[in-house]
Amino acid sequence: MSLPMRINFDEKDYTYIIITKGITKETTAIHINLNGMEYQLVCNSKGDWDAVDATVNDHPGLLKAIGRNIKLRFRL
Template sequence: MSLPMRITFEEKDYTYNILTKSITKETNSIQITLNGEQYELVRNFKGDWDAADATINDHLGLIKAIARNIKLRYRL
């Protein structure tokens, strides 16, 4: 498992882990854990990252912010 990564979203701190190994520009799917829940981020046809199976109960804004954070960190 990777080291925990932090993000501040709406004035709260969150910690998540990236489970996917060796992320490159060709990566189309990234697995993360957030608050004990596992999420899959997938790249859509525009090149943006979204949660694959998000429900209304999930924090969609937070997941999108994490996806943006990963995109900037790994230069996707």
């Protein structure tokens, strides 16, 4: 999917692009592009999506919200 997706987080709108193609329930890692930076989201043992190697400057709360948004969108 290369269409931009939107999310509202902390009363701000963000646009991100999912780079990973063919997302299914078996997908364990998803690559996204947010503000020109690429991030990898991985599924942990609880079924939540977390960013790999995210720092405080990368807004981990926003990345977690994007993971939840993708999970709901693709019914993962």
